[in-house]
Amino acid sequence: MKVNIVGKNITVTEAISDKIKKKLGGLNKYFIIDENDTANVLIRTYPTKQKIEITIPTKFAILRTEVSDDDLYRAIDRSIDKLEDQIRRQKTRITKKKTHPLSDAFLDLELLDEAEVSDDEIVRTKSIVPGLMSLDEAITKMELLGHDFFIYTDDETNKIAVVYKRNDGGYGLIETE
DSSP states (O other), X not given: OEEEEEEESSOOOHHHHHHHHHXXXXXXXXXXXXXXXXXXXXXXXXXXXXXXXXXXXXXXXXXXXXXXXXXXXXXXXXXXXXXXXXHHHHHHHHHHSTTOGGGGOOOOOOOOOOOOOOTTXXXXXXXXXXXXXXXXXXXXHHHHHTOSEEEEEETTTOSEEEEEEOTTSSEEEEEOO
């Protein structure tokens, strides 16, 4: 796996780079990583905290984590722990459903810029092409992305649908007519 490390307001030293590459190399024990896969790591430094965002798009899934901490090395460790937990949780869920299409390994991500804007201003516009998938697969992708909703094309009805997390637990589904 290739590792692309970018620093904002910080110079990425050899020690930081080595630590990230070593930690990401440990993920090989959880799922199949292709040599062409690239892990994108964004490190941001703020006056009071360090923030690390890791995105690993594979041909089966996109894994993403975002962690802030006072100490950069602790943030790196915590982000890898979050990735491992995410992989284990989804792998367990998928193995319970042996017919799940993602059971071969492990989705689509974005890196969000944190900008100071007013509440009524559109910060970002994104176009998507909803992929054809089942409801279970859409929930799995939503969970892996850490999002509250996911837009997809239902494989049974061939119509656009939105699955979302409900505040009282469980999931909701919005189908189009």
